[in-house]
Amino acid sequence: MELWQQMIRDSIHTVDQLVDKFKLDRTVAEGLDEFFQARINPYYLSLIRYPGDPIWLQCVPNIQELEDMEGYEDPLQEDAMSPVPNITHRYPDRVLFLTTSQCGMYCRFCTRKRKVGNSDKISMRQLESAFKYLEDHKEIRDVIMSGGDPLMLTDTMLEKILKRIRQIPHIEIIRIGTKMPCVLPHRITPKLCEIIKKYHPIYINTHFNHPWEITPESTKACEMLANAGCPVQNQAVLMKGVNDDADVMKELFNKLLRIRVKPYYLYMADETRGANYFRTSIDKGLEIMFKLRGHTSGLAIPHFVIDAPGGGGKIPILPQYVLHKDENSIILQNYKNQVYVYHEATNTNGNGKHPEFGLNNIKVEVSDKKNGSSKKPKNYKEASSVKVVQSENSKN
């Protein structure tokens, strides 16, 4: 048995362990075990610094899960978009392929609670209809292996699946969605990397949420994957008490870049039953994004998205940088709240000359947020509306 497998065996997962270790009331622990079982492996447990810290919140069952029955069991409607077992086909050219129900840790905020934690093993025979679907649908060029966590599969099973996918000529890229580099980095072994190298191009989507998860072990795991030729990208979830702070996010994203992981998505938490207590306001997410752009490398900034409830897919949301746009120009606010004008290519001010920089030729009407007055401010931070009432062309 490999070290990572031994650590899975040594995980905290029983009601007795929850009561002993985390002083949960036994009835509550039983209810939580019934709702969504726990799995906290010794490595992830060792990252906890104090009760209720950002690591604890992500892994230790919490009574609030039982008190929150609002939200959806399947917020992204993955099951409704599943043409055959184990496949979700939402976007035209790519699919989600669920290869296991097991994870290295069971995250309390998980969107797929209905699927994961079930100890029934998925066999190659059970995946046959999924492979057949991939073969028959020539429009699919991108397969995202997910779960559960595909790196919970044994090396043998993982290689069988990769080999089988690679036999389908129209599949161009394979992505592996895995939280193992974060929650159990010991899974990233030289042998695993050798297997992965044979089936490129393989991209790794991993999932770090807090800078404390970046340790010597997780650094080594991400570097091994990068050295094996995998672009590694991170998908984080914005969560109350875990990472709803611009400084924490900036530290996380900068540290990820240092271990060769590109911050890819920052998700608003899904409307998941039993996990609503993690949700922040949308404004909090926008505020964090505004405090990142311009204040750190563009490489460190992920797309901030809402995975639309009901299966609408990922929709990017941005802080307000565009104050106004018309056929002549766009008025933009930068990260320092300074205002700039960018002119359309066709806008030559009527005399063949390019317009001057700045707002000189544009009269702007602004409603002030505080008192509703209309005045031209130095910056537009407090503006509730901005309207161009006279632009270069209308003047001429």
Ligand code: SF4
């Ligand atoms: S690793 Fe992913 S699928 Fe597994 S419990 Fe965590 S969030 Fe859910």
